[in-house]
Amino acid sequence: MKISDAMVAAINDQIKAEFDSAYIYLAMSAYFEDAGLEGMAHWMKKQYKEEVEHAEKFIDYLYERGARVIIPEIAKPKEAYADALEVFKTAYSHEQYVTSRIYKLVDLASSEKDYATLSMLQWFVNEQMEEEDNTGSIVSKLEFLGSDKHGVYTVDRELAAR
Numbered sequence: 001m002k003i004s005d006a007m008v009a010a011i012n013d014q015i016k017a018e019f020d021s022a023y024i025y026l027a028m029s030a031y032f033e034d035a036g037l038e039g040m041a042h043w044m045k046k047q048y049k050e051e052v053e054h055a056e057k058f059i060d061y062l063y064e065r066g067a068r069v070i071i072p073e074i075a076k077p078k079e080a081y082a083d084a085l086e087v088f089k090t091a092y093s094h095e096q097y098v099t100s101r102i103y104k105l106v107d108l109a110s111s112e113k114d115y116a117t118l119s120m121l122q123w124f125v126n127e128q129m130e131e132e133d134n135t136g137s138i139v140s141k142l143e144f145l146g147s148d149k150h151g152v153y154t155v156d157r158e159l160a161a162r
């Protein structure tokens with residue numbers, strides 16, 4: 001079964017969203033490097049690389065289906081944040097947004113009875129669950145610590161191990 005034009009366009013859109021995510025996390029990594037929080041910088045750099053891998057997964061999928069890939073323009077990410085908590089809150093809500101995008105892709109694939117795309121998307125459904133869990137639990141820790149700088153430093157050490 002040939003993949004539909006609408007599905008190809010929606011996946012190309014998602015390729016852009018994954019590269020935008022990568023850039024957002026790379027900018028967060030740069031923010032943390034500048035703030036002297038090297039563990040968080042390292043964590044965000046890994047996150048950046050994961051997002052590039054997500055984009056590549058979608059790219060390779062379109063190649064496999066014989067569809068045209070459009071390499072997107074990447075949006076300039078936000079550079080300034082108040083503190084580590086604001087960064088991770090932004091990352092958490094960004095992941096929730098990406099999950100809603102993935103669900104829309106699932107809706108489209110379902111309505112088209114495109115079972116191959118549905119099967120590919122299942123990996124992303126699971127991945128988003130993990131991404132929300134990871135960023136959400138860091139937000140909870142940082143919220144608990146509040147202005148405890150020593151505590152934030154401990155979380156920084158912990159995130160260096162990713």
Ligand SMILES: [Fe+2]
Nearest residue numbers: 018021051054
């Ligand atoms: Fe992603």
Ligand SMILES: [Fe+2]
Nearest residue numbers: 021095098131
């Ligand atoms: Fe993500």
